[in-house]
Every structure is written in C-alpha cells, then in structure tokens.
Amino acid sequence: MVAAVAVLAGAVGGCGTGEKARREAEMAALVKQVEDLKKGQAQLGQEVGRLSGELKALDAQAAFLVGETKAQAQERDQLKSALQQQDTALRSLRSALDETNQKVAALAVPAPAPTRPTAPTSKDSSPEKLYATAMTSFRADEHGQAVLEFTELIDKFPRHPLASSAQYWIGEAYYRQRDFNQALVEFQKVPDLYPQSQTVPEALLKVGMCYRALHDVPHARETWEQVVRAHPKSDAATQARALLASLGPAGRNPR
Known part of the structure; x- marks a missing residue:
C-alpha cells in the first residue's frame, strides 16, 4: 500500500x-x-x-x-x-x-499538460480500460470473452500492477466453468509469475479448491497448509483453516 x-x-x-x-x-x-x-x-x-x-x-x-x-x-x-x-x-x-x-x-x-496539446491516444489500449472491459465480461458470465480480454492485458502490460489480478480472474473464469484442471494451472501462475502480489494467498486458496474438486485431497490439504504457513494473517488463511477443518484429521477423506 x-x-x-x-x-x-x-x-x-x-x-x-x-x-x-x-x-x-x-x-x-x-x-x-x-x-x-x-x-x-x-x-x-x-x-x-x-x-x-x-x-x-x-x-x-x-x-x-x-x-x-x-x-x-x-x-x-x-x-x-x-x-x-x-x-x-x-x-x-x-x-x-x-x-x-x-x-x-x-x-x-x-x-496531460493543459498548455501542450498531444496526439490523441486510444483509451482501449490502456491497462485500466482493458481490465474494466474484462471485468464487465466476467460479471456478465461471458467467461470465455473475459479470458481473452484479461490475457490481452497481460500480453500488453506484463509488468503492470493489474497483471497479477488479471491472471487470478483468468483462473476464476475457468473455475466458474468447472474446468478445474485449467483453473488450477491458471491460479498457480499467480504465485509463479507474481510472487510479490497481494493476490497470491487467494490464488493458492483456489489452487487447493481445484485439487479438492478433482478429488485430490492430499494436494488440497498441502496447498491450504501452505497458505496458513506463508500468509497466516490473510483472509485466505482464515478460509484455509476452515477448509482444513472440514477435511478432518490427515489421512481421512472428508465425508
């Protein structure tokens, strides 16, 4: 901040x-x-x-x-x-x-400086505009279109602060479509490509949820434990603790 x-x-x-x-x-x-x-x-x-x-x-x-x-x-x-x-x-x-x-x-x-006219620029090419457009598509449940628009932002502005959030929402778009394998891949890109981003705890939480949806309970447990260890004060850690509790003791699958 x-x-x-x-x-x-x-x-x-x-x-x-x-x-x-x-x-x-x-x-x-x-x-x-x-x-x-x-x-x-x-x-x-x-x-x-x-x-x-x-x-x-x-x-x-x-x-x-x-x-x-x-x-x-x-x-x-x-x-x-x-x-x-x-x-x-x-x-x-x-x-x-x-x-x-x-x-x-x-x-x-x-x-822009008020006394110096500049050549007009396309607002559509700004990261903020691309992000807003992609979020509009996402909220309209146009998840495929949202993925394309978030991907365009990342391709054009890979170092922009909004790039990590765009990557998170790509994962969320696949998760909403119940494509848990692809969602897992996309969520994992957040900590891999943007390790300093504040979005990392939420992305890891969702990685664990993808594992659970794929019936891979051991990896789900391991990922949520990682969230609690690495980001203990985050909201994602609070949710991870609740999800771990729902799994019960290690070695036992949830009912």
Missing part, C-alpha cells in the same frame, strides 16, 4: 497546485476506502471461519447419534445458509476492493 501511494504521489507531482490538491484528496479517499474494505473483508473472513467451525461441530455430533433430530437438521441448514451468505458478502467485498484498486491505478496515470 505504501508503494502504491508513493507511485501515486510521484504521478501527480507535475500538476498545478489546485489539480494536485484535488488528486491527492481523491487518492486519500480511495486509500481509506481500500482500508475500510479490507477491514470488512477480514471481519467477514473470521465470521466464515466461525460458522464453518460450528457446522463441523454439529456434523461430528450428528455422526455419533443413531438418527439426526429435526431440530439438529434445521440448525445445520441454518448454519449452511449463513455460511453461504457470508461467503457471498465476502465475494462482493473483494469485487468492491478490486474496483477501488482500479481507481487508484487510474490516478497513477498523469494528466
């Missing part, structure tokens, strides 16, 4: 005093919005972990009973519903955080 603010401060340094003040105010507001979204995301992650733990406890209790009572079944359903709602809210927060990061990245592009 400090590095992002430093880049933004340098980008607006050449503008006039009034313009500089306005852009600095916009940046400050966006940075605060990012922090607020991260706090909300962390709280929801903790709630997801708590609900997952309660659900596992109820499952264990039910396993020792001859038959599951109607009250227990209802409570289990309520916990599952609450967990799904929290997961949906967490996804919404991630999407909002991603959009805010786009705005921050856009502010890093210096405005």
Whole structure:
C-alpha cells in the first residue's frame, strides 16, 4: 500500500497546485476506502471461519447419534445458509476492493499538460480500460470473452500492477466453468509469475479448491497448509483453516 501511494504521489507531482490538491484528496479517499474494505473483508473472513467451525461441530455430533433430530437438521441448514451468505458478502467485498484498486491505478496515470496539446491516444489500449472491459465480461458470465480480454492485458502490460489480478480472474473464469484442471494451472501462475502480489494467498486458496474438486485431497490439504504457513494473517488463511477443518484429521477423506 505504501508503494502504491508513493507511485501515486510521484504521478501527480507535475500538476498545478489546485489539480494536485484535488488528486491527492481523491487518492486519500480511495486509500481509506481500500482500508475500510479490507477491514470488512477480514471481519467477514473470521465470521466464515466461525460458522464453518460450528457446522463441523454439529456434523461430528450428528455422526455419533443413531438418527439426526429435526431440530439438529434445521440448525445445520441454518448454519449452511449463513455460511453461504457470508461467503457471498465476502465475494462482493473483494469485487468492491478490486474496483477501488482500479481507481487508484487510474490516478497513477498523469494528466496531460493543459498548455501542450498531444496526439490523441486510444483509451482501449490502456491497462485500466482493458481490465474494466474484462471485468464487465466476467460479471456478465461471458467467461470465455473475459479470458481473452484479461490475457490481452497481460500480453500488453506484463509488468503492470493489474497483471497479477488479471491472471487470478483468468483462473476464476475457468473455475466458474468447472474446468478445474485449467483453473488450477491458471491460479498457480499467480504465485509463479507474481510472487510479490497481494493476490497470491487467494490464488493458492483456489489452487487447493481445484485439487479438492478433482478429488485430490492430499494436494488440497498441502496447498491450504501452505497458505496458513506463508500468509497466516490473510483472509485466505482464515478460509484455509476452515477448509482444513472440514477435511478432518490427515489421512481421512472428508465425508
């Protein structure tokens, strides 16, 4: 975050005093919005972990009973519903955080000098525009088109801060299409190609989910344990702990 603010401060340094003040105010507001979204995301992650733990406890209790009572079944359903709602809210927060990061990245592009006309440029070729277009396709469930657009961004701007996020969403597009083998390959590219990206914990979490979907429980467990060890304070680690708990002791497949 400090590095992002430093880049933004340098980008607006050449503008006039009034313009500089306005852009600095916009940046400050966006940075605060990012922090607020991260706090909300962390709280929801903790709630997801708590609900997952309660659900596992109820499952264990039910396993020792001859038959599951109607009250227990209802409570289990309520916990599952609450967990799904929290997961949906967490996804919404991630999407909002991603959009805010786009705005921050856009502010890093210096405005043209007002006294020197320049040749018109195509906005369609900017990384921010390509990213926004690809996200629009993704949210419209046009996953194949989104993959093409995210790939175009990476090909044209491989070192841009949005490249790692674009790679993550390529994996998510294949995951939504239930192509878990290809999704696993694409998610794994995030830590391989962008090891310093903040997207790495989420990508590794999804790598484990791909393994689980492919019925490779040992590799799923190994990947989630890696998330917890390498990124213990991340939201992805909170979810990884809940997923590990759902697997039960090592050596036993989940029910």
